[in-house]
Amino acid sequence: MPATILDGNKIAAEIRAEAAEAVKSMAAAGVRPGLAVVLVGNNPASEIYVRGKVKSCEEVGIYSEKHTPDEDVTTQELLALVHDLNRRNEIDGILVQLPLPPQVDSKKILLAVDPAKDVDGFHPMNVGFLSTQRPGLVPCTPAGIMEMLQRSGIKIAEQEAVVVGRSDIVGKPMAMLLLNSNATVTVCHSKTRDLPGVCRRADILVAAIGRAGMVTRDFVRPGATVIDVGMNRVTNPAEFRRLFAGNAKREETFRKNGSVLVGDVHPEVAEVAGAITPVPGGVGPLTIAMLMSNTVKAAKMRRGSRVAELSRA
Numbered sequence: 494m495p496a497t498i499l500d501g502n503k504i505a506a507e508i509r510a511e512a513a514e515a516v517k518s519m520a521a522a523g524v525r526p527g528l529a530v531v532l533v534g535n536n537p538a539s540e541i542y543v544r545g546k547v548k549s550c551e552e553v554g555i556y557s558e559k560h561t562p563d564e565d566v567t568t569q570e571l572l573a574l575v576h577d578l579n580r581r582n583e584i585d586g587i588l589v590q591l592p593l594p595p596q597v598d599s600k601k602i603l604l605a606v607d608p609a610k611d612v613d614g615f616h617p618m619n620v621g622f623l624s625t626q627r628p629g630l631v632p633c634t635p636a637g638i639m640e641m642l643q644r645s646g647i648k649i650a651e652q653e654a655v656v657v658g659r660s661d662i663v664g665k666p667m668a669m670l671l672l673n674s675n676a677t678v679t680v681c682h683s684k685t686r687d688l689p690g691v692c693r694r695a696d697i698l699v700a701a702i703g704r705a706g707m708v709t710r711d712f713v714r715p716g717a718t719v720i721d722v723g724m725n726r727v728t729n730p731a732e733f734r735r736l737f738a739g740n741a742k743r744e745e746t747f748r749k750n751g752s753v754l755v756g757d758v759h760p761e762v763a764e765v766a767g768a769i770t771p772v773p774g775g776v777g778p779l780t781i782a783m784l785m786s787n788t789v790k791a792a793k794m795r796r797g798s799r800v801a802e803l804s805r806a
Contacts, residue, residue, distance in 0.1 A: 504778075530560070
C-alpha cells in the first residue's frame, strides 16, 4: 500500500490562520507584532526566501521591514544594524538571512541578536532553553516538523526516532524536540556505522543531510513515518534517471526546466513507508509558517503584560 502523504501546505495554512487570529486579537489590544529581515547582497535564492517571508507577514498581519546592506558590509556595520533593531520595541523578531558574505563573522552577528527576538531560535540561550525544556524560541523547521507529526496524529512518545544529520539548524534541535516528547532518539551522521541498519530501527525517520535521494528503501522499516527535510536541485540527467526513471510527470518537468527538486529521500521509499512528506510541498511550507508563529510568540513573550493590560481595559 502506498504511503500516506503528509501535506505540508495544508498544515502550514492552519498554522498561518492561527497566527493571523492571534495577530488580530493582539491588534485589538493595541499591539502589532513586528519582524525585521536582514538580507545582505544579491543572493537570488535568499531573495526568493525573503520575499516569501515578507509576503507571509502581509497575509498574517505582522508588521515587517526589510534591511538590505550592501554586499561589502563589514561585521561592525552589520552589528550596528542588529543592535539598533534590538533597541526598537516595535520589532519583536529579527531574522538575519544566511549565508552572509565571507568577510562577515556570521557567528558574531547571530550572537548579537537579542534572544527574545531570535525568531530563528539559533541563539545559544534559546538552544539552552530547548535542551532544558524552558519556554523559548525554537528553530522553525524542526518546530514545523513537530507540528506536522502532532497534527497528523502520528505517535511520538515511546517511539524510536532516528535523525540523519546533526546541523545546528535542523538535526540537533529536531533530536531535542523528539526527545522532549518522549521518543527514544538516535542522531546519525557521516561517521555512523551501518547507517541503513540504524535507520531501519526507526518508527520516525528524519532525513536532513542535503544529499539527493540518499535514503533508499533499504533505510526504511516498512510502515515507518519518513520526514524528508532535503531540498536538492538535480540537473544531471544520469542522477535524474536514478531517481525518477519512468515518472512521466517529473520527466516532463526535467525536460522543460533542465532541473527538478528532490529531497534526501529516494522516491521509492513511498512504496514501503507508512507516511511520508513530499518534496516539494512537505516540510518546506512549514518553515515560513513557523516563522510567523515564532514572531507572534516572541511578541507575546516580550509584550505579554502589555497585551493583558490593554485587553482588560
